[in-house]
Amino acid sequence: MKIAFVGKGGSGKTTLSSLFIRHLAATGxxxxxxxxxxxxxxxxxxxxxxxxxxxxxxxxxxxxLIKDYLRGTNPRISSAETMxxxxxxxxxxxxLRVCETNPVYEACAHPVELDGAAVRLMVTGPFTExxxxxxxxxxxxxxxxLCLNHLVDGRxxxxxxxxxxGSDSFASGMFTRFxxxxxxxxxxxxxxxxxxxxxxxxxxxxVALKVVGNKVQGQDDIxxxxxxxGEDLLxxxxxxxxxxxxxxxxxxxxxLLEDANHLxxxxxxxxxxATYDVRDWDRxxxxxxxFHLKNAQSWGNARTGVDLASQVxxxxxxxxxxxxxxxxxxxxx
Ligand SMILES: Nc1ncnc2c1ncn2[C@@H]1O[C@H](COP(=O)(O)OP(=O)(O)OP(=O)(O)O)[C@@H](O)[C@H]1O
Ligand SMILES: [Mg+2]
Numbered sequence: 001m002k003i004a005f006v007g008k009g010g011s012g013k014t015t016l017s018s019l020f021i022r023h024l025a026a027t028g029x030x031x032x033x034x035x036x037x038x039x040x041x042x043x044x045x046x047x048x049x050x051x052x053x054x055x056x057x058x059x060x061x062x063x064x065l066i067k068d069y070l071r072g073t074n075p076r077i078s079s080a081e082t083m084x085x086x087x088x089x090x091x092x093x094x095x096l097r098v099c100e101t102n103p104v105y106e107a108c109a110h111p112v113e114l115d116g117a118a119v120r121l122m123v124t125g126p127f128t129e130x131x132x133x134x135x136x137x138x139x140x141x142x143x144x145x146l147c148l149n150h151l152v153d154g155r156x157x158x159x160x161x162x163x164x165x166g167s168d169s170f171a172s173g174m175f176t177r178f179x180x181x182x183x184x185x186x187x188x189x190x191x192x193x194x195x196x197x198x199x200x201x202x203x204x205x206x207v208a209l210k211v212v213g214n215k216v217q218g219q220d221d222i223x224x225x226x227x228x229x230g231e232d233l234l235x236x237x238x239x240x241x242x243x244x245x246x247x248x249x250x251x252x253x254x255x256l257l258e259d260a261n262h263l264x265x266x267x268x269x270x271x272x273x274a275t276y277d278v279r280d281w282d283r284x285x286x287x288x289x290x291f292h293l294k295n296a297q298s299w300g301n302a303r304t305g306v307d308l309a310s311q312v313x314x315x316x317x318x319x320x321x322x323x324x325x326x327x328x329x330x331x332x333x
Contacts, residue, residue, distance in 0.1 A: 004163050006169075007194055018042060018046050032159045038164045056110050145174045177284075182211075
């Protein structure tokens with residue numbers, strides 16, 4: 001399951017992503033955690049100290065390796081240089097799975113231990129001024145988008161992305177790459193306006209969007225969110241002393257997180273899991289092609305000197321392999 005946390009700066013994306021990752025890991029679920037936020041804070045939120053966080057390998061610096069691996073022997077992609085962030089997989093491409101080792105994880109993923117469980121953490125690397133403009137070709141989140149478009153995840157496997165809801169993610173199609181998007185909103189007009197903007201983009205693409213109210217202090221806050229967001233409001237979270245202790249560098253054991261917050265995290269998981277049954281790999285593939293053609297026209301063809309539309313393999317659909325799904329033989333009658 002691919003899950004994104006988005007929202008206004010400071011709303012609590014990183015905090016809630018990290019809590020959700022801890023929640024999943026505590027149940028033994030395999031988790032790939034991805035920091036694609038402008039402010040790279042997911043590592044520290046998962047308990048890494050400053051030096052460990054600074055030493056994390058940046059996906060943005062390893063784009064050639066990522067592209068070369070994913071390209072595999074796909075004859076439609078002549079070189080890593082002509083592969084842009086939206087180049088879709090086709091016959092011959094290499095796909096990623098949540099539970100495996102591969103050169104991309106070896107180069108970019110860092111194991112993080114959480115109360116005995118382990119997750120993999122990948123980070124885009126710090127953003128610069130140039131990343132925030134229209135520098136599409138070298139965009140840091142491009143590495144994440146490529147990986148998501150080549151990633152075949154199954155039920156009970158999780159990819160959790162802490163993400164900026166910037167214009168880049170709308171232009172590239174990144175915002176359509178998730179089974180579930182959790183929009184973290186404080187009970188303020190600004191918090192809700194980011195929701196409205198996201199909802200507007202999401203409308204035509206069947207994006208599953210739920211609002212997680214954060215820093216909610218009382219009934220008035222809940223009423224406000226309910227009025228503004230309606231049935232998209234999934235759950236609300238109040239101030240957490242556990243989070244504050246973690247911020248002080250003294251994380252208590254995760255099981256000591258407040259009961260109400262454990263319940264909220266369970267609600268997030270239930271909502272995310274429920275989307276598995278309505279998964280549509282055909283649409284998922286169609287959308288990546290749609291955004292690839294759009295990017296090809298608007299800058300990619302000019303930039304690479306290649307007609308990038310020819311990279312699209314019309315017969316290819318990204319999907320779970322039938323072999324990996326069936327666990328346990330059927331019982332004899
Ligand atoms: N429920 C909460 N209880 C206590 N503190 C919280 C809670 N949610 C967020 N915070 C605190 O608020 C601050 C901002 O949260 P966080 O860094 O998660 O936001 P963000 O949306 O990821 O911000 P940025 O846009 O800077 O990446 C942090 O100091 C965090 O610890
Ligand atoms: Mg953050």
